[in-house]
Amino acid sequence: MLFFQKRAESVLPPPPASDIGQLRTRIESQELPHHAREAAKRELERLEKTDPSAAEYGVGLAYLDFLLGLPWAAVTPDRLDLAQAEAVLDARHHGLGQIKDRVLEYLASRALRAAPDFHVLVVDDEDIARANLEHVLRKEGFKVRGAANGLEALAEVRRSEFDLIVTDLKMDKMDGLQLLAEARRISPATRVMLVTGFATVDTAVEAMRQGAVYYLAKPVNLDELRATVAALAKEKTAPASFRSPVLCFSGPPGTGKTSVGQAIAEALGRRFHRISLAGLRDEAELRGHRRTYVGALPGRVLQSYARLGVANPVFMLDEIDKIGKDFRGDPAAVFLEMLDPEQNSQFVDNYLEAPFDLSRTLFIATANDLAELSGPLRDRLEVVPFRGYTTREKVRIAAEHLLPRQLREHGLTHPFPTVTEEALRLTVTGHTREAGVRNLDRELGRICRKLARLRLEQGEGQAVAEVDAALAAALLGPPPYRGETAGAAPRLGVATGLVYADYGGEIISVEAIRMEGTGELLLTGSLGEVLRESARTALSLVRSRAGELGVDPGLFASQDVHIHIPAGSIPKEGSSAGLTVAVALASLFSGRLLRPDVALTGEITLTGKVLPVGGIREKILAAARAGIREVLVPEANRPEVAAMAGEDSPEVLVRHVATVFAALPLALA
Structure with missing residues (x-):
């Protein structure tokens, strides 16, 4: 039986020497972590014992090829030039100031962490000995500072982190071993080298036991000192320990x-x-x-x-x-x-x-x-x-980035046609409704395609040289979007609110009427549950403070209230309409008209407190587009308004209110 088994094994074809040999060479020559090298060796041993005609052989080859093809140690060096990085970001993107700042902060941290300097602290109570060591190490290119005793050295360690401390063993106030223990407690990554003229085996053993990396006897062998410090500097691996943020x-x-x-x-x-x-x-x-x-x-x-x-x-x-x-x-x-x-x-x-x-x-x-x-x-x-762009930012992005690329892609380069700022603004406001610029890029592409057709039909000599607002309107057709605008006259029970949608801010009208009934509250306009709760809260607040508003409390039981937000086909959800609804109800029951040039945003409580809301920047920009003169926002949103001071601030007066009753005198005519 054994004879036939050996004979069968002898007729099996040997594994291809080229595959196995090449893999073994790659494993031995490639820089791999220990666990990866061991996994590769185990798989290679298994492969050598496998019949090349078996399916497992091909699986093993593919596994080893993939393992050895991974970049275990290959890295690209970081370019840590802040000025160059800022130039790249500015050239590729307009605006986005906070995002660019965050990226530059990350690069600054990397640059400081990757600094190649090796910092050494020399500690010795003999001025001449300390000065000599400082001079020798400074000539080698190291950053060197000195301290006259252990207490001064600890003060330096608390102020700055050192890569190496070279300290004398016998000193007043604090000896080298005490300094070694305290320095390692304050800065565990700092290494300590002891130098003494009273070198014994016991002190050397004790120094090494407490964590010293080297022990030198006086008089110091300067060549040995240089070589030791140079070796420690070469081992510095601070940049590798930097954890990238996600x-x-x-x-x-x-x-x-x-x-x-x-x-x-x-x-x-x-x-x-x-x-x-x-x-x-x-x-x-x-x-x-x-x-x-x-x-x-x-x-x-x-x-x-x-x-x-x-x-x-x-x-x-x-x-x-x-x-x-x-x-x-x-x-x-x-x-x-x-x-x-x-x-x-x-x-x-x-x-x-x-x-x-x-x-x-x-x-x-x-x-x-x-x-x-x-x-x-x-x-x-x-x-x-990432917040949405303002109309002014979109116009600049279109002029500086999107339009030049579209003109080149459509062959409109000999010569470039001029597109006026008014034409770009018309495209932004009438043909796009978005927070970004993706649809704006498509609309500019439509203009360029129409210009390309005109150029081919009319010839180079009759080509359109300038696209103004009138020509842009003719090329693009009727605008699909028409934004809300502020009313012209004061109105009773109609307040202007500010909302935030996926495409940015927008203004809405909150209409309230009353009629004979039984005190029922009707809500229409495809309102979500949060908005319905805000309306109920606003009505309860107005009813509870009827005396302050000069309203007969009996009206609430004998009349129904109907609150409507137009554009009923569009679902409305959110927690920023409470203030607007409360002001509309206060106007309705008090009989005082509301100013059409004032817009409001904010959520309220049953006691009349105005709570902060989101999307303040986009809402204020929407108010400016609609011709609003004043915007009432919660007091807690003051930081967001202050952050807009450095931007292209719209010409809108922003007032902060803490309660509903602080907003009423500003909103009522």
């Missing part, structure tokens, strides 16, 4: 979230990679399949690293709020490990089954609605909000 760009579509991520990669000098997560439902797409399955593949995360060839790219997780989940798992759970700086250095793909370090990557996520993210995932993200 930024999450949140905001409406078309505001430049993805393109800002690309600009960050360009400013850093890193490679950029984007994964679209919209509709992703299978967790295995990210984390990979186990090799027990036929046709198993690594996850999209590690596949991206293998294609990029570097371990520190700028990695964009686009549309992270649109991930789905079903019986195949929750893909968002993978990000709990990927995006946690405490865990992602040991990210394990099911296919690779060996930890891969993701901590050197700068992750950027984008989301339209943060409410769709789970609490644990949102906790790992540093949210950077």
Whole structure:
């Protein structure tokens, strides 16, 4: 039996020496972490014992090729030039001041952390000895400071962090061993080298036991000192310990979230990679399949690293709020490990089954609605909000960025036609209603296509040289959007409110009438439950303070109240209309007219307190577009209004109110 078994084994074809040999050479020559090298060796040993005609042989080859193709140690050096980075961001994007500041702050931190300087503190109570050591080390290019005793040295350690302390052992007030213990307690990363003229074996052993990195006897061998300090300086690895933040760009579509991520990669000098997560439902797409399955593949995360060839790219997780989940798992759970700086250095793909370090990557996520993210995932993200652009900003973006690109794409370059600012403003206000500029880019493309047709039909000599507002209106047709405008005359029971939608701010009219009835409250206009509760709260407040408003309390029981917000086909939800409804009801029952040039926003309580709301910037800009002169906002929103001072501030007077009764004298005519 043994004879036949050996004979059968002898006729099996040997594994291809080229495949096995090449893999062994790659494993030995490539710079791999210990766990990856061991996994590769185990797989290679298994492969050597496998029949090349077996399916497992091809699986093993693919696994080893993928493992060795990952960039375990390959990184691109960061370009930490703040001026260059700012120039890149400014050239690619107009506005977005807070986002650019956040990126530059990150680069500044990286630049300071990656500084190559090696700081040394020399401590000796003999002035000549200390001065000599300082001179020698300073000539070697190190940053050196001195201290006359241990107490002075501790004061220096508390003020600044040193990479190395070179200290005498015998000193007044505090000896070298005491300084060693205190310095390591204050700054655990600082190394300490002891120098003494009373060198003994016992003191050397005690110094090393307490954490000293070296022990020198006096008189000091300067060559030995230089070599030792140089070796310690070479081991400095501070930049590798920098933990990159996980930024999450949140905001409406078309505001430049993805393109800002690309600009960050360009400013850093890193490679950029984007994964679209919209509709992703299978967790295995990210984390990979186990090799027990036929046709198993690594996850999209590690596949991206293998294609990029570097371990520190700028990695964009686009549309992270649109991930789905079903019986195949929750893909968002993978990000709990990927995006946690405490865990992602040991990210394990099911296919690779060996930890891969993701901590050197700068992750950027984008989301339209943060409410769709789970609490644990949102906790790992540093949210950077993208707000909508003002009309003035959109016009500048169109003139400086969008229009030149569209003209080149449509061949309108000999010569470039001129598009006036009025034509761009007409396009922005009448043909787009969005927070970003994506639809604006499409409308500019429509203009360019029509101009291209006219140029071909009429010839170069008759080409349109300038597009003014009238020509833009003729090219684009009737405007689909007409914004609300402020009324011309004071009105009874009709208040102007401010709301925030996906496309930015807008003004609305809140209309209130009363009629004979039984005290019923009617609400129309496709209102959500929050808005309905705000209206009930406002009516209860007005009824409870009827005496202060000069209203007969009996009216509320004998009359019905009907509150309506026009555009009934559009659903309305939110918590910023309470103040507007309360003022409209106060006007209705008191008989005093409301000013048409005053708009309000804010939520209220039953006691009349005005609560803060969101979207203040967009609401004030909407009021300015509609011709509003005064805007009443909650007192608690004063910081948001103050933040607008540096922008293209609209010509609107903003007043802050803390209660409904502080707003009434300002709103009533």
